[in-house]
Amino acid sequence: MTLNPVFSKLAGTRFASALALAGLPEEVLERLSLPKSVRRFSLPVRMDAGGLRVFTGWRLVYSDCFGPTKGGVRFHPATDEDDLTSLAFRLLLKCAVNALPHGGAAGGVRVDAKSLSPRETEQLARGYLNALGAEAGPDVDILSPDLGTDARVMGWMADQYNTTRGARVPGAVNGKPVALGGIPGRPGATARGAWQVLRAVLEERGLVAQGLAFAVQGYGSAGGHLARVLQKNGLRMVAASDSTGGLHCADGLDAEALWQAREAGLTFAQMEAPGAVRMTPAEVLAVRADLVIPAATAGQITAEMAARLQCRMILEIANGPIRPDAEQAVVERGIEIIPDVVANAGGITMSHFEWAQNRGGALWTAEEAAARLDTRMIATASRMLQVSRDRKVSPAVAAQLLALEQLSAALAL
Template sequence: MVNTISVPNTQTFVDKNQTSLFASVSQRLEKALKYVAISEDAIARLRYPKASLSVSIPVRMDDGSLRVFSGYRVRYDDTRGPGKGGVRYHPKVSLDEVQSLAFWMTFKCALLDLPFGGAKGGVTVNPKELSKSELERLSRGYIDAIADFIGVDVDILAPDVYTNSTIMGWMMDEYSTIKRHLCRGVVTGKPLTIGGSQGRDTATATGAFHVMQTFLPKFDRVPEETTVAIQGFGNAGATLAELLAKAGYKIVAVSDSQGGIYAPQGLDIPSVREHKNSRRQIKAVYCQDSVCSIVEHQTITNQELLALDVDVLIPAALENQITAANAADVKAKFIFEVANGPVTTEADRILQAKGVRVFPDILVNAGGVTVSYFEWVQNRNGWYWTLEEVNQRLQTKMETEAKKTWAIAQDLQIDIRTAAYIHGLNRLGEALDAKGTKDYFSIRE
């Protein structure tokens, strides 16, 4: 049985002054608050980020001109440990978005029982328009602007949308230059040669795979009889597609920002990935020497992919992909959120009414931050693990927390997303209350 206590209905998390995306995101807690014994003090502290930073980053471009980019870093909560969260490069990055992502990270780290709080960062930029030299100057400029805001025991960075191990290496190097000593633990997701961890580049996908393998058998789903569509064919989506295909699942559709392909009989995922990596396009045909894999397919849009009649839908791109406008079109029986926030709060209600099972991002995509934790630990100890050790520890962590979340959902007869927030809230509440509450300070000696 899950030990939970209802709280007064007067407790609410959403604040009318919160910005649009964050207000929508924080609504996810409303249902969870009904089932946890969390103090009013804890709710008050979780309602707002601990610290937010907005910076300007001047970059000298290759043609000699100067451009100034907007950058952000939000440390939402550090009660359970230093802030932890990625840095994304995207044209739509805003403080509202970064704050929302930092909020999610807070609950993700608590859900996985990692000794971290939640943080996030980003730069408003289209990295595809920058040369490699400009990208390096931007990355180092970002660190120069936020150096006093981060640290090995304060706030730890990681890759996110359109950032990678090379960029993380630049950031770690720049921070070390500023501090005048090597600071490997300030950034995770680095290249192996400068302190990165085995398995970090595939951790998000590997973690999601273990979550799927934990949950789908509970609904009598077997891989060979399960069709899958994946929106987002970046590192996480493509790696997960390969893992699922090797396990016997039929991947019938994949897409990237330009569109997608669909083949009811199943796609040859290694061929699709090879073509994507070599030509930056998704196609189902790839030929090399005497080996040629040809699969008949049709071209589809991202919206068409979301509406395909498949068993499992995996949004692995950006947030707000399934909304009130298209949720009714979703035909999948299960949704696993590999992206952060791909399903809006309004869409959640529609999908739940349709009987669609949605497995939340704060659990499904937590493999990345889990192995980032492993990397941080290895950096601090100076002792590095093999790929097998990393993968085994990751599998144990993901399966353990997935099973605990499932137990909460079954015991309370609620949806998995609410159960995940309950699980995280219980841990956050205990940590926040350990510093003292109204009840504690109201007691007279």
């Protein structure tokens, strides 16, 4: 079978391998080859200095075959339509493999969120929601946080949605503050879910977590939380970075101390750590470690970087951190990939819980939400590993097979 170039670009080697095994009907492949809708709009913002700037925003819906779509809104200078198309497609796969009743969407604004004041950010957030009009809502397309957006930004969007509708509709926006209908435990959900998946894979491979060395590229909400979780469970962090720089110490870095420094407003370029040497964010990926965790942006592991890796596993916390043209090189070197569609699904799963809680009027405690998340993540990891054993494929390909099975059932009707 000749692979549609669209799929090669969006999902890489693992998706191609799964397609070859899945035997999907041509009509299903045809329906998957293009997003359902793409919207581009201009967003004027009155800056604090008095001038006007117009930013470009997008919202892309790939498919709503499973239910109302769900996807993040990022405020990031590298945002573009190609990037969002890939994100929305991967999110569709993520919903499929994790049996979530949502389609895949993605959106954002091309802007450096760090350059905006709170007032300017609020204007942009409310303007973005207004631009979506009737195409946002709990039964249509649900917005969630992503790069450059957080609970406060989602709170502004939720308030704007309520204002324009003249009603309180908490399920339209996820990732809100708890006081506005958010769910306890959302900030650390990706990390909690990733740990459950990693633990299942380590057990499958007969490996003990205690003492394993790991490196994290991207010490933000997901990567920083995960580093602390792994350290608490006996793993040793040997390198970490944010966008400004990285630190490396073979004897170990204190994940909690670095998190506290981050929370205090320091960047890695400003941080100090005992025995640590400085390196670039890219170099963090190439340190000697049992586990490398790309948790920054997509495409950080290039073909050149694939040749430099010194790890036995990659835990994908960023979406699509391995470029499609580099994935085969990673696989051929015997490095196991724990795929993003499962590894980082804790965030979207908790986001789904928030939506379900809002729709049903329930109020879950942090303990209830965490227990439900653990159950879902362990079940998904177990299914992935079972398919991997039965079909004699890698977990990364197995996850794609699970997703394609669900998509075929939904799209072949």
